[in-house]
Amino acid sequence: MTVTDCPTLADVYAARARIGGRAIRSPLIRSQALGRLTGAEVFLKLETLQPTGSFKVRGAANKILSLSREEKSRGVIAFSTGNHGRAVASVARAENLPAVVCLSERVPGYRLEAMRELGAEVVAFGQSQDEAFRRALEIQGERGLAMVAPFDDPLVIAGQGTMALEIAESLPGLASLIVPLSGGGLFSGVALAAKAINPRIEMVGVSMAVAPAMARSLEAGRPVEIPERDSLADALLGGIGLENRFTFRLTQKYLDRIVLVSEEEIAAAMAHAFARERLVVEGSGAVGIAAILAGKARPKGPAALILSGGNVDPGLLHSLVGQAMKKDPVA
Ligand SMILES: *Cc1c(COP(=O)(O)O)cnc(C)c1O
Numbered sequence: 591m592t593v594t595d596c597p598t599l600a601d602v603y604a605a606r607a608r609i610g611g612r613a614i615r616s617p618l619i620r621s622q623a624l625g626r627l628t629g630a631e632v633f634l635k636l637e638t639l640q641p642t643g644s645f646k647v648r649g650a651a652n653k654i655l656s657l658s659r660e661e662k663s664r665g666v667i668a669f670s671t672g673n674h675g676r677a678v679a680s681v682a683r684a685e686n687l688p689a690v691v692c693l694s695e696r697v698p699g700y701r702l703e704a705m706r707e708l709g710a711e712v713v714a715f716g717q718s719q720d721e722a723f724r725r726a727l728e729i730q731g732e733r734g735l736a737m738v739a740p741f742d743d744p745l746v747i748a749g750q751g752t753m754a755l756e757i758a759e760s761l762p763g764l765a766s767l768i769v770p771l772s773g774g775g776l777f778s779g780v781a782l783a784a785k786a787i788n789p790r791i792e793m794v795g796v797s798m799a800v801a802p803a804m805a806r807s808l809e810a811g812r813p814v815e816i817p818e819r820d821s822l823a824d825a826l827l828g829g830i831g832l833e834n835r836f837t838f839r840l841t842q843k844y845l846d847r848i849v850l851v852s853e854e855e856i857a858a859a860m861a862h863a864f865a866r867e868r869l870v871v872e873g874s875g876a877v878g879i880a881a882i883l884a885g886k887a888r889p890k891g892p893a894a895l896i897l898s899g900g901n902v903d904p905g906l907l908h909s910l911v912g913q914a915m916k917k918d919p920v921a
Pocket of ligand 1: 644646673674740741770771772773774775776777825826872874875898899900
């Protein structure tokens with residue numbers, strides 16, 4: 591990684607100017623319930639309300655809008671556990687370019703359908719994100735498409751970082767940022783912007799305990815592969831890539847603390863979001879709430895939690911809320 595490749599705060603500002611028409615400035619709301627629980631001011635950044643239901647549209651739009659006219663005419667390809675593919679498909683359609691999305695056969699069917707509805711050609715292949723990635727590389731070579739990587743690309747990272755500008759402008763005294771962490775595109779972008787604005791902001795990453803690829807890689811001091819498992823946080827599944835160029839080092843540099851949450855804690859957080867905050871949040875988007883409810887993140891206020899996505903199967907959410915209400919009717 592040369593220094594010039596690595597995204598900077600200036601790239602994040604450039605991204606903000608570029609993506610304005612495709613991503614919204616999402617609301618930042620105060621959570622009374624989490625405030626009472628922690629004794630700190632806690633704010634929720636509602637990326638659940640972005641077009642296509644997750645923050646991924648920020649990075650996808652920044653990358654696609656930066657392509658040359660010639661690259662655009664050939665089209666784009668992505669590999670994804672779901673939300674990234676959906677964002678790429680949506681931006682490509684809005685820009686009138688063809689899109690192919692490769693994903694593993696483990697990705698739930700409702701996520702595939704969402705991408706087909708957006709006009710993308712969907713290719714389901716293999717049992718992991720890494721296998722889907724290898725297939726995407728083959729198709730990319732055959733057709734000369736531009737790859738829109740889900741996290742390890744400076745333009746994608748800078749796009750995700752735009753939300754940190756919004757949070758810092760709304761909360762000048764921000765002390766902690768609590769961010770879902772998988773491949774680390776979201777974390778890297780948000781952290782590099784937040785730390786450039788104020789190096790004292792504490793950056794907390796939250797992953798699911800069953801398959802935390804970034805946590806294991808940080809322990810090993812290099813990117814490692816771990817077996818994929820089923821998780822309520824399905825958008826956090828997948829490795830960080832053995833050839834990782836940016837997000838591993840950026841996460842290593844900026845992470846102050848990492849928290850791992852269990853499946854039960856994620857379920858409780860999704861139910862809390864629905865019953866107490868009146869918000870529909872998918873498992874991956876709820877890991878920050880899970881960390882707070884479980885007492886694993888004790889943020890100094892004001893703290894902001896990124897609720898990264900809301901694309902949850904309604905039947906699953908219904909049953910999780912039902913189970914939580916049985917245990918604790920006032921939840
Ligand atoms: C992709 C995704 C994440 C994780 O983002 P990374 O950049 O891979 O760390 C978190 N939450 C949701 C909803 C996502 O779609």
